[in-house]
Each structure stands twice: as structure tokens, then as C-alpha cells.
Amino acid sequence: DIVMTQTPLSSPVTPGQPASISCRSSQSLVRSDGNTYLSWLQQRPGQPPRPLIYKVSNRFSGVPDRFSGSGAGTDFTLKISRVETEDVGVYYCMQATQSPITFGQGTRLEIK
């Protein structure tokens, strides 16, 4: 199984400041079709997961452009350019390149 490791596990951030979450996979996430199936999800308190980013860097419709994804191979990053209070929650990276689908442990974004 591909192990997904997120850092940090907790990130206190001042509103208006940037935040960055790293996700590392135990093996390359490039599938034989040339695509990298790395996604990011946000889970606000008491809510279901909400997909933010797919295939490393593509934002879903309705996701603010302050969220961006980058990376390749085994190293990926989610960046929030200017954190807002509504961004509080847990962020997960997820790989769907290889079965079983696996998730990172989650990073809790807190407001200072």
C-alpha cells in the first residue's frame, strides 16, 4: 500500500497569513497513463469532506483561488495564500493512483 505522510499535523495560522501543508507518498504517484491522482480535501468541523484539488493542481469549481496545489512524483504541497477564518478544519491528501486508495493522517488548520 502507498503510505501518505502529511506535515505538519497541526498548523496555527494568523488570518491573512499564508499556510502550507506537505504530503509525501511512499512511492511515485504517476500512473501508467501519465496522470498523477493526488487530491486534497478539506473537512470543516462537523462537515463531510469537501474536495478542493484534483490531479495535483486543479481546483474544483467553487474553490477559492487562494488554494493552490503543486508537486510531482512523491512530494506535494497545498498552499493557502491568505488564510481566512472559514478555512479552519482538517486537510487531507489522498492518492487514487493505485489501489487501495490511501489518505494522509490529516493536518488540522487552526486560527491563532
Added chain:
Amino acid sequence: EVQLVESGGGLVQPGRSLTLSCTGSGFTFGDYALSWFRQAPGQGLEWVTFIRSKTHGGTTEYAASVKGRFSISRDDSKNIAYLQMNSLKTEDTAVYYCGRSGDYFDYWGQGTLVTVSS
């Protein structure tokens, strides 16, 4: 508007069975693969099972933790995917979510809580 609605959760005793449903609307259900995920109380996300669209063979895959106990199926005429859960264990207690995927997962439901306890 695309919607996925899970139902069928509840309290069940260890060793018993339960069937969850995931009803889709706002899209051509049969064109998409469906997955079930779960989240134990206070824990992270775990993938449970996956069923491909009939176009891609309708094949299924399971996490090792549920293989042989859980079964996923779909009825595209009713826009429903099912998760049959047998021989339930206390560690199966979780909120169960269904998710839709074409080339990637783009919609998740609100979830249904399954509590396995005597």
C-alpha cells in the same frame, strides 16, 4: 445539482449485518464509479470499497480490513449503490460516506453513522 445521499445507518450488534444505500441525483449515475469511505469517531478518512461503472466492467475492489465481509453493488436503474456489511465488528463503527468518481473523486455525500455495539 449533483447530490449523493447515504442512508441505512444505525445501531447494530457485533456479528450482525447492515446494508447502506447511496442514492445519486443530478447526473447520469451509470457513467460513474462509486466508492464508500468511512471515518471512525475522531479519526481520519479510510477508503472501504469501489465499484466501477458498467462501461468499465463494473468490477469491485475492497480494503483488506473489510474484504470477505463487505460487498458493494449498484442498481443503475434506481441510481443507487449499496454497501452490504456482514459480520460487523466494533471497529467498523464510523460515519460512512459515498463518493463519485469519473477520472477523480469530485462529490461526496453527507454520510451516515454506523454504530456497532452490544
